[in-house]
Amino acid sequence: MEENKFLYAEERKAEILRLLEEQERLQVMDLVELFQVSGSTIRTDMRELEKEHLLTRTHGGAIRNPQRSFEDKPKVRELTxxxxxxxxxxxxxxxxxxxxxxxxxxxxxxxxxxxxxxxxxxxxxxxxxxxxxxxxxxxxxxxxxxxxxxxxxxxxxxxxxxxxxxxxxxxxxxxxxxxxxxxxxxxxxxxxxxxxxxxxxxxxxxxxxxxxxxxxxxxxxxxxxxxxxxxxxxxxxxxxxxxxxxxxxxxxxxxxxxx
The missing domain is CATH 3.40.50.1360 (Rossmann fold)
Structure with missing residues (x-):
């Protein structure tokens, strides 16, 4: 049972990140309604995602962290x-x-x-x-x-x-x-x-x-x-x-x- 809860939490956090890609800003109460979980559960998700530098918590919600690109030496110059x-x-x-x-x-x-x-x-x-x-x-x-x-x-x-x-x-x-x-x-x-x-x-x-x-x-x-x-x-x-x-x-x- 605990394992199922963990998997569900990971899926929920992945969906939060996907929604942030689309909307840039999310509110806790909107996510409570969407996922049918408590506000404390959503805030825990956001706290864990913030520790991984994947979002920034704000009053009542979260915003997307800008993705920063770093430079690698080009072993192969790939033309997509x-x-x-x-x-x-x-x-x-x-x-x-x-x-x-x-x-x-x-x-x-x-x-x-x-x-x-x-x-x-x-x-x-x-x-x-x-x-x-x-x-x-x-x-x-x-x-x-x-x-x-x-x-x-x-x-x-x-x-x-x-x-x-x-x-x-x-x-x-x-x-x-x-x-x-x-x-x-x-x-x-x-x-x-x-x-x-x-x-x-x-x-x-x-x-x-x-x-x-x-x-x-x-x-x-x-x-x-x-x-x-x-x-x-x-x-x-x-x-x-x-x-x-x-x-x-x-x-x-x-x-x-x-x-």
């Missing part, structure tokens, strides 16, 4: 179907003869792959990502300018003041930018401070900023912000984006495209 769909959508927005700067990251690598299969011609491309530069120089006729500097150990791109100062000397039509996390209220963020500084420069040298972001990254936060929500001209995501998220982004003045 969502990344490829977003990349193809972004590539379709280019004009012949455009000048571009391409950020580092798997979403931007997927964009480079989309360029390999695109019919568009005559692009002038800046990048500090080694794999992107190599792919495009070997498999396309576009003009590639690789921004050299110190290679960040464990990653496949150059970074630091040398790269930043070189980027400052260019002006391009479009910037293709990736992000680790995106909060509708706070903006775009990444775990590494140096990477955030690189991304800030891309915003300053491009006439149009295209942000590639899987829907799974929406609602998450990382350590360092590099741009506000409306600083992007076009936000491209996949069909997993929620309707409520799209409305909130549009209300912030963001143009959202789904792939």
């Amino acid at each position: 179907d969502e990344k490829r769909q977003i990349a193809r959508k972004a590539a379709s927005l280019l004009n012949e003869g455009d000048s571009l700067v391409i950020d580092t990251g798997t979403s931007c690598l997927a964009f480079a792959e989309a360029l390999v299969h695109s019919q568009i011609k005559g692009l002038r491309i800046l990048t500090y990502d080694l794999q992107i530069a190599s792919m495009l120089s070997e498999e396309t006729e576009h003009e590639i300018c690789f921004i050299g500097g110190i290679i960040r150990n464990g990653f496949q791109y150059t970074s630091g003041e040398m790269v930043i100062e070189t980027l400052r000397t260019f002006l391009v039509d479009k910037a293709i930018i990736g992000t680790t996390s995106f909060s509708i209220e706070k903006g775009y963020s990444t775990p590494n401070v140096g990477t955030a500084e690189l991304k800030k420069i891309l915003f300053s040298i491009a006439r149009q900023k295209l942000l590639l972001c899987e829907s799974s990254k929406i609602g998450k936060e990382s350590f360092k912000l590099f741009a506000g929500t409306a600083d992007v001209d076009i936000f491209i995501t996949d069909k997993g984006v929620k309707e409520t998220e799209q409305h909130s982004m549009s209300a912030k003045g963001l143009t959202v495209l789904t792939a």
Whole structure:
């Protein structure tokens, strides 16, 4: 009997977390009615979930903890179907003869792959990502300018003041930018401070900023912000984006495209 109660409690806590994903804020009395248990039982559930840093208790209820994304060294740069769909959508927005700067990251690598299969011609491309530069120089006729500097150990791109100062000397039509996390209220963020500084420069040298972001990254936060929500001209995501998220982004003045 005790084992059954334990299992039920775990299922109830899982449902509380699921509801918080949808609503962001829950009230104890609403959960009492939903689960047909006592208020003390719900408060115990919330206390245990708070200890695991899965929610924050408030007066009479709880709110969702923002999910923070951390950085792992990319042993394999996985290109998901969502990344490829977003990349193809972004590539379709280019004009012949455009000048571009391409950020580092798997979403931007997927964009480079989309360029390999695109019919568009005559692009002038800046990048500090080694794999992107190599792919495009070997498999396309576009003009590639690789921004050299110190290679960040464990990653496949150059970074630091040398790269930043070189980027400052260019002006391009479009910037293709990736992000680790995106909060509708706070903006775009990444775990590494140096990477955030690189991304800030891309915003300053491009006439149009295209942000590639899987829907799974929406609602998450990382350590360092590099741009506000409306600083992007076009936000491209996949069909997993929620309707409520799209409305909130549009209300912030963001143009959202789904792939």
